[in-house]
Amino acid sequence: MPKGYSGKILRVDLTTGNISVEEPDDLFYRRYLGGWGFVAYFLLKELEPGIDPLGPENKLIFAPGVFTGAEISGSGRSAIGAKSPVTGGFGEADVGGYFGAELARAGWDALIVEGKAEKPAYISIVDGRVEIRDASNVWGKDTIETQDILREELGDSLTRFATIGKAGESQIAFACIMNDDNHAAGRTGMGAVMGSKRLAAVAARASERKEVHDSGKLREIGQWLMGEGKPHYQGLQDYGTNGDLIGIHEDGGLPTRNFQLGHFEDAEKITGQTMSKTIFKRSGTCFQCVVRCKREVEVTDGPFKADPAYGGPEYETAGALGSNCGVGNLAAIARGNQICNAAGLDTISAGMMVSFAMECFENGIITEKDTGGLKLNFGNAEAMVKLLEMIVDREGIGDLLAQGYSACIEKWGPEAESYALHVKWQPLPMHEPRYKFGLGLGYAVSPTGADHTHNVHDTTFTTEVGLGSVYPFGVLEPLPADDLSLAKVRLVFYHTLSRVLKNMMGLCLFLPFGPNMMVDLIRAVTGWDTSLFELMKAAERGMAMARAFNAREGLAATDDTLPDRFFEPFASGPLKGVSQDRQQFRAALDAYYQMAGWDPVTGAPTRGKYAELDVSWVADELDKYGKVGV
């Protein structure tokens, strides 16, 4: 077994109470690496097509990457996956914090949770000792209360947790899983799957370090990071992810008022820089990480209180609850962030449901009769906060919004549809396809729907050189953000794979490790004689398997779309008149498919492409359903 892995996969069946251990062979590790790769593998191998994502047949997979838990910054990431109740396809969210690293160090390369507990339960993992325990006393508690209670019950203050709150318990489709205090595995509804299994939490405690092949090399890279590498993350350290908001606004690409605009008159009020001068309490971080990009904020006065235990708004949250709802009130955003984190609700999706309701309200599609008297105008901070509470409590219109866009459209009529901004029913994160053209394409082809974690961010990726260099991919010329030429398509294709690779590694996106350094890291952890070629192909394998899963579930090429809004020009602002072009977008999609070797109907790889990726077994599986070309 290669270094960096324990060689053990833990399987817990909540229906039967059975706990078992599997030991895959070496090839399994080298082919699928971890994270997304393991998730895709187990979902394809073990799920029957067509199962209810919220039924006991779904499986919830906690999958660290090969790098997760190693003694170096950026190793705090891990993946959580299942069939998604949001998209009906491949569900996966990656997350920072400490839990994933603790799980890996406890000796588990993955945890597969099956079935459904009879009453609320949690899984306790202390190194090799695994128990299913009663969680009745924490069911209904918020995510931090839950872990505080369980930590005390387990009697070990260093235990780390993955938890759900009320949102997951009541199976809100866009419920997330919180790791530790305030790290969210946000997208694709993994919290709902966890809730459907009546699994309140997973607790992990490790007594050992992660064994690696060459710890000296990791130390060397760690030293580099604190010295030469530092300028590349100084901004994140100073202002968190939300330090970027003001520049995006100035460029005209800040999602505002449900993506109607790209600039926000109150942008200054909600930036990371403003936050640092006002409600900022302290920085937070993830396992071993010197970047410290997390914010913890405190608001003790006024109508919107916030407790630093629940963290603070990331850029995504400031956008989703702030500019995109027209809300320029940082305290209200911090309060909304707390409501979501406490209940285990994805702030992006939640904010997008609020802004959706607001645009419907402003256009008369819904009225105060529907909202229970709430004046759902853009900019109404109180209404935004109130609506989040109503969603969590499934109260009034909140209960409808908790069911997602499709339930609302069904109830409010087809007019509402144009305000529902999603890809594969996953609400858009806070990146504008009319600002970052490549990202729009990336949203469309992503197997998890609109997603910002394994997708190109045109403005940074194309202009970086050196550390974030794209030269090792053979991308030799900068490309502007508002470009969707076939050269940009190539960049999106490669970049998405490099993001999936980071996911499979368990490496944070925010670390300034260039492509060749990623190879060095994998070599240092595993000892493999590997290369960027092999690793990019591993990522392509992971992507192919996710697309195959979607095809088996009935998703097809026709699901690779972008909402109409992004083909309509901005009416004002720095990007006035700018939009994606339908014909260019179509050509870009076609080219992407040809680059990826995807069938133009099923949207999944051809038989030859599966073979090239060394997973002909996936072709054989898909063949049963007529979903693979010859």
Next chain:
Amino acid sequence: MPKGYSGKILRVDLTTGNISVEEPDDLFYRRYLGGWGFVAYFLLKELEPGIDPLGPENKLIFAPGVFTGAEISGSGRSAIGAKSPVTGGFGEADVGGYFGAELARAGWDALIVEGKAEKPAYISIVDGRVEIRDASNVWGKDTIETQDILREELGDSLTRFATIGKAGESQIAFACIMNDDNHAAGRTGMGAVMGSKRLAAVAARASERKEVHDSGKLREIGQWLMGEGKPHYQGLQDYGTNGDLIGIHEDGGLPTRNFQLGHFEDAEKITGQTMSKTIFKRSGTCFQCVVRCKREVEVTDGPFKADPAYGGPEYETAGALGSNCGVGNLAAIARGNQICNAAGLDTISAGMMVSFAMECFENGIITEKDTGGLKLNFGNAEAMVKLLEMIVDREGIGDLLAQGYSACIEKWGPEAESYALHVKWQPLPMHEPRYKFGLGLGYAVSPTGADHTHNVHDTTFTTEVGLGSVYPFGVLEPLPADDLSLAKVRLVFYHTLSRVLKNMMGLCLFLPFGPNMMVDLIRAVTGWDTSLFELMKAAERGMAMARAFNAREGLAATDDTLPDRFFEPFASGPLKGVSQDRQQFRAALDAYYQMAGWDPVTGAPTRGKYAELDVSWVADELDKYGKVGV
């Protein structure tokens, strides 16, 4: 401009006498690297489709690789390309020796020869000083006489040469270009193109070393090569390439009697080991190379004389003139080798024309009437040698054979066709598709037709680990030689690209540098922040451009075939009963196309694949001829 290049391309127009210099930008170098990559670039950019390969519109391109001429073993290779008179498509042959390294060190990243001289000419290059000079005095001389005369004329004993002999002068389709004394750029008829331009020779003399980015790293790898690396080439050093013949015979895969059999009763008599005990005179080598795999042989007694100046039989020659003609006479093979090298005739193609004629003769398709009294039976050493002389002199049946398979079939009737063993009219080299299944597929898809230099040799490639490791390609499991599963197709696909990469680098196949060491070498020469990913994509780009050139010339997917013989089982020997399977071969071809992103009709890449390879200009060019998918 990156290190390792001079930044200058030399263009010589033999029609006008014009000599000019071009300075491509940095991106040109990084995209196309050199060798095959440059050849493909210039042929696509500069040739009109449909031109006569032997007309003045063809261009002959001498293209060192980025590595060629660097101060380390294995850097003696370079490429020579043009539209091929053999295949009618992409013509390219790579060659060792000293000339290519001298050309590169003289300050030329490539030499493009255009037009046609009014009377025999040669090009003299002394660093930056370039002249077109009269070669009337060497026209009609053999390749070594030519260089001896010109060396004296130029007055510099260290001048290196590329020359043709009578074969090139009379435009025999399978004429080669000799580099220095006895290194042949053998395949695809480059000597005929050179002859058609009335270009007798190119002379090069450099006074400088090649500048590289990190000469210390090259020295380090050079040291490794002489120590730890040595066991990996010891066999080649001891016995040359022909040291392998006996093992191939024992396995049952030695081309014998025009590929009728895979074992040869007189194999022992023609091995490298026997050679070393008999006619071996001394080892030869290429620029800077410690491997010393070349043989120089001497025969002074008996009917078949051989002079060591003309080198000695490689494995290919021992097979083509020996076992494949049923000839177990080493002196006769050495004599045949000398006839071919002196005249500049590809020994593989020449031997294959002889064995073809022999099989036709034995089957009564031709008789002594056709052969001018020669008894062309397999095993007739005298006849083999005599026929080579008749081909060179274009005498009798030799004149017909000099015109290749198609002329013979036209004259002798369709019965002869089944004995013409070629892909895209290029005669097969000495590797048996029923012995190495992947190689059979590689022959079929190669843009230069049946070719052994950029093609998988199943038996070595799949079992090597460490130095020759395929792990960095993600090929993790050994595959037997007699396998054409889709896993083998993947191996062929990757391996062919790695061979094309070596060609573009100018790195000899025989050096035991693994994939990651190749990356180190390119980094050391150029200073680029590159990766195996970028380099494999560069190779794929080169392959795509060659396929595009072929498509523009009217070649298509239907030309990717293998002769019928290889789908019929061996009648005897260790591989009795073994053959390629048509259905499996068809499936392998389909999968290869999907892996490569090639259109199933034109056999050339789709628009998206060109874009992925950063050569959308090729798609635009091909579009003019309706040869690219949307």
